[in-house]
Amino acid sequence: MYTVAIIAATFLTFFFHEMSHWIAYELLGYDAGFTLNTSSLKNSKIELSKTQRIITSGSGPLFTILQAVVFYFILKKRNNLMLYPFLFLPFVMRFGAGIANVFQPNDEGRISLYMGLNLYALSFIVVSFLFFLVYKTSKREKHEIKTNIFTFIMALLLILLISYLDNKFNLRFI
Numbered sequence: 440m441y442t443v444a445i446i447a448a449t450f451l452t453f454f455f456h457e458m459s460h461w462i463a464y465e466l467l468g469y470d471a472g473f474t475l476n477t478s479s480l481k482n483s484k485i486e487l488s489k490t491q492r493i494i495t496s497g498s499g500p501l502f503t504i505l506q507a508v509v510f511y512f513i514l515k516k517r518n519n520l521m522l523y524p525f526l527f528l529p530f531v532m533r534f535g536a537g538i539a540n541v542f543q544p545n546d547e548g549r550i551s552l553y554m555g556l557n558l559y560a561l562s563f564i565v566v567s568f569l570f571f572l573v574y575k576t577s578k579r580e581k582h583e584i585k586t587n588i589f590t591f592i593m594a595l596l597l598i599l600l601i602s603y604l605d606n607k608f609n610l611r612f613i
Contacts, residue, residue: 452528
């Protein structure tokens with residue numbers, strides 16, 4: 440049952456992360472779309488301002504951070520292992536995104552560069568904060584190291600699967 444919770448948390452975390460990017464584009468007045476691992480303008484010839492790029496790049500991570508904070512407080516009030524992946528997945532997702540900056544800057548990496556910071560500056564801050572929430576919850580709830588390792592490995596495998604499926608099939612929600 441716990442594995443099902445990890446799978447659900449992974450797909451929902453990715454879906455709402457990308458949907459948040461899409462909402463930002465739409466609220467700025469642009470026609471956009473999103474898949475499970477990407478969001479973009481439908482007209483690729485449009486040039487966004489630096490501020491608009493920061494807003495659209497930041498909207499996904501902001502939602503993901505908000506998700507983690509909400510589940511941190513839910514888990515603080517109600518110890519439920521089935522909800523733990525909804526806190527854990529944002530950490531693994533943003534950790535993976537931080538590493539992926541090596542290949543191509545993504546959300547936090549792009550924002551760092553737009554702000555004249557080191558490529559990894561914002562990723563480091565976000566991942567550290569999310570790790571802190573996971574660590575505090577894991578320690579408080581006395582989750583065993585094997586639970587955390589299993590969750591981490593499953594999350595990584597599912598993230599790789601999502602990336603593969605998204606690249607292979609490019610299934611657009613909108």
